[in-house]
Amino acid sequence: MPGTVVAEAGYLLSREGGAVVEGQFLTSLADGTLRPVELTREDYVRAGELVLADQSLLLGTTDAVSSQSACGSDWSRSPASTADNFTVVRPRHAKALTLLPE
Numbered sequence: 001m002p003g004t005v006v007a008e009a010g011y012l013l014s015r016e017g018g019a020v021v022e023g024q025f026l027t028s029l030a031d032g033t034l035r036p037v038e039l040t041r042e043d044y045v046r047a048g049e050l051v052l053a054d055q056s057l058l059l060g061t062t063d064a065v066s067s068q069s070a071c072g073s074d075w076s077r078s079p080a081s082t083a084d085n086f087t088v089v090r091p092r093h094a095k096a097l098t099l100l101p102e
Contacts, residue, residue: 002039005066039065 001009006029014022028034039047047064059067 004062
């Protein structure tokens with residue numbers, strides 16, 4: 001998960017589950033259970049395309065990169081976390097995304 005997603009996930013976990021849940025999330029990043037990824041230039045280009053493609057969606061940076069449509073082929077076999085824009089934004093690198101929880 002990109003850093004932009006880590007920040008938003010931490011905020012949402014804190015808001016919905018409290019400090020303990022947010023702390024567990026951060027611990028999972030520290031111990032390698034979850035692995036943050038660095039976005040590439042191409043990822044940022046694709047995220048920009050998504051944000052500009054349909055401005056009525058109000059797709060922001062975190063949504064664009066977390067949709068995995070913005071991310072390169074290294075993510076093509078990775079499961080995605082659910083988010084509100086996954087039903088609207090389609091990936092370029094795969095026919096469909098695996099949304100969790102299943």
